[in-house]
């Protein structure tokens with residue numbers, strides 16, 4: 150939980166990229182919380198050169214977005230395409246109820262929508 154609170158209070162990679170290659174605003178309709186992901190790719194369009202997020206909402210959704218940006222920055226698109234809910238949840242390091250699970254995966258859904266549109270299956 151300490152890790153979550155630290156990321157919530159001091160989010161990493163918070164902000165916007167003006168000249169992004171991919172962007173999506175994801176939201177949780179149940180609570181109205183939201184996460185926006187801005188992604189800049191390398192010149193070969195194969196990896197994530199830079200990533201930033203903005204958002205508002207509960208500690209878990211926002212901390213998860215912060216943790217996710219740290220996890221994928223500099224990594225290949227393929228890495229993101231293979232990234233599962235489980236991996237992100239392990240990074241969060243806490244037990245989650247089904248409702249909180251929605252909070253935790255909002256960032257991952259948003260990132261995958263930004264990069265792959267509707268053609269991905271969240272696993």
Ligand code: FES
Pocket residue numbers: 177180181182206207208209210251252255
């Ligand atoms: Fe809204 Fe967590 S309560 S995403």
